[in-house]
Amino acid sequence: MTEVLNEAIHDYERKHFWEELNDQIERTQREDPESWAAYVAERETLVGPRSRSHRIAPEWEGLITFPEEKDEGNAR
Secondary structure, three states, rough: HHHHHHHHHHHHHHHHHHHHHHHHHHHHHHHHHHHHHHHHHHHHHHHHOOOOOOOHHOOOOOOOOOOHHHHHHHHO
16 A cells, blocks of 8 residues: 555656646746747757657656647647
8 A cells, every 4th residue: 555655656746847847948938038049059059959759758758748749739
């Protein structure tokens, strides 16, 4: 029983972490687009442009919404 409860708590904490991260990213994009653009440019300089394949770790599936996916949803 304790193992089930610990797993549920871990899942909740992980989900909460990703929701908070997504909220912070959205807030930065909305409230400070210049800083967001600078961050993206710096990230691309260090690690190269983002992959268009959207291949991510299976445990992250459903936890991350890519900005392009949000834009596509608004356009339709």
